[in-house]
Amino acid sequence: MPAVRVDLLIVGGTVVTMDGAKRVIENGAVAVRGDEIVAVGPTADLSKRYRARSVINAQGKAVIPGLINTHTHVPMTLFRGIADDLDLNEWLTKYIFPAEAKNVSEQFVRVGARLGLAEMIRGGTTTYCDMYYFEDAIAEETKKAGMRGVLGETIIDFPVSDNKTPAEALKYTDRYLAKWQHDPLIVAAAAPHAPYTVSTENLKLVRKLSDKWKAPVLIHVAETKKERDDILAKYGKTPVDYLASIGFLSDRTIIAHSIWVTDEEIGVLERENVGVGHCPQSNMKLASGVAPIPAMLKANVAVGLGTDGAASNNDLDMWEEIDTAAKLHKNHSGDPKAVSAEQAFEMATIRGARALHLEKLIGSIEAGKRADIAIVGLGSLHQTPFYNVYSALVYSTKASDVETVIINGRVVMKARRLLTLNENAIKKDANAYRDKIIKSLGN
């Protein structure tokens, strides 16, 4: 039988497939043709069946599905560390909103997006879900970097940097959703900010737009107790129930945080197939509370992990979110068996893909899926010795252990060298913005 030609063969690694059987293949291989994984199996088998244009030796390394960051605001990397140790309301209204009002422009979001994209790729993230302004420019930067994104344009009831009214934002979003239809990397989305910043009427208009374009809708829900109480007082229902009651929820909805939700609301999220982006580090830093993740996992809710923006974290490091998720829920529930290493890693991969409604395309290493793969060293001091792959990945691995990253079949980082982004230029641009931002806040 003559060997079949493929573009890329990764051989000799520990392939952590995250497929339905959670197969872990020692001395495993992955064959990639174009943007697609065509085969996964033992190296001995695949190296006979396939002849590749390019071969990557992954001996001593883990070959994992690229990590999925289900909630961030990527340009906010430019505000990293600008105002810490404050409560959410003070942080938003005294620092972030004014800093945004004075600085956010199309150029700002491009510079911030490039910084965040570079940081995410360095850490093995291959898909991210974003909510910000000028999202079309973010989509352009994301595509240029070769990253996959579910990218939501913000709709909010007060004037913001790109659109002065929700009506304008809805028009922008309509054009934006049209432009990116059927793109291989970019899933354009609408992102009404939150139930407390967008009227019922505008939420209904967003739902219509989502139906028109079959586009995802991203929204913050039940992040703080205050939000939950305010929504309950205003609408007579808690946030998820309220959104369900106005017909806002669907299997295209992706909600961030969902900390203050009842068991009944968790049932609604499961029935409606709503995706959830859980951001443990941001929630801790802003003292927002602890989302009921063990209950969501028990109910089989599509919950993934997210970093949130770098202004409330302060990084886009998914490895720290995975580690923190596994530890936080043990302590919060008092059960050291809650959220196992495997479950935490699942949230960062295949369950995260479900949260973004992309589980048919990404989230596991399986034939027929897009080739979104990270190759991760397992031989650093902090990972030595090696007993169990999920323990090693969740409790010991750092972003700095990620060596090679492939997105949609394209190698975007090789042996820690970024191939689609210029790291020095990015830092230079970011630092120039820092100076402008400091000056703007001094006024």
Added chain:
Amino acid sequence: MPAVRVDLLIVGGTVVTMDGAKRVIENGAVAVRGDEIVAVGPTADLSKRYRARSVINAQGKAVIPGLINTHTHVPMTLFRGIADDLDLNEWLTKYIFPAEAKNVSEQFVRVGARLGLAEMIRGGTTTYCDMYYFEDAIAEETKKAGMRGVLGETIIDFPVSDNKTPAEALKYTDRYLAKWQHDPLIVAAAAPHAPYTVSTENLKLVRKLSDKWKAPVLIHVAETKKERDDILAKYGKTPVDYLASIGFLSDRTIIAHSIWVTDEEIGVLERENVGVGHCPQSNMKLASGVAPIPAMLKANVAVGLGTDGAASNNDLDMWEEIDTAAKLHKNHSGDPKAVSAEQAFEMATIRGARALHLEKLIGSIEAGKRADIAIVGLGSLHQTPFYNVYSALVYSTKASDVETVIINGRVVMKARRLLTLNENAIKKDANAYRDKIIKSLGN
């Protein structure tokens, strides 16, 4: 005025002194002669006053006091990831104690200590506080590596790897304390395991030994609710009160965890000048609870941060402890202003030095103190842009950003190359032990 000769001059960095005034010196310099810091100030000033045999340019980097890990069991790096997602009791009795019984030897602790020392130095830790068996061998490895340590030999009421009775352990400890008197790097200590594993009588004998040699005493206290309840049932007092009542506590005591303590007990810790090693990640992973750190800080207790052993964390990364400490207590208290970045960094440096009763020697960059210094890059993507040094260090910096480490005036890592330890040999030895350990547990 002719320039004064020194051995080392670090110039051009952001010197985060952690001195009484919490000075941060931009374009700062540190002059080191022998093992001692002789001057700290602006580069312009020090480069005139001192002529150095060796100069390190720290432009764009932070020059910080070496980090202080106030609680670990360094050889347990060899058990990293062997058994995760279990409760403390099951984890200890089904996995760790049997694995220890079958594997721990003098050679085992040497190999594990070298692995942990290398990992700690890579992450900028310059002093650590340890409790284990064959502690004399750990002290020898620590000294060879050029690391500073407060190293406690375990005393416990059942037979362990090195000593078969507490009486034997007390004799071992007496010889051990004698041997290391006045060592420049090693502070030998006694380490009775915990109030629930060591009798009152033996605790009193340890206190005598400590008085004889002026040696620190390390002990786990109030790590779990069960321990607190058991001690209360057995002795009619909660753990700290019980230890105070038997005359065990002094300004040489260092207690780990102290999660289940009352406000009154916090008062006792402050009055007796007891040091506390707070291990947020280990406590979360084992679901042990959350130590009342904001109350301890308010009472000015000498509380530092620790990683605990790598079997319950699973690494010796102080940067993650600092970040987690700052976030965990915000969320647990519901106050996003609790444990500021500066307070978290203080626990990892000068307050950690107080916890180990070494604040006159280490914990800050001040003339007259030992030269324990880490030089940390501030220019990585995940640290860009830079607004505030404490925010950058606490919320964005990773162990992988640490570049150069100096302990007692000696450069032990330079530009990320370890100078006192052989990384490849360490990994090879650790992996050989892994194979033996797996085999031993298969029986």
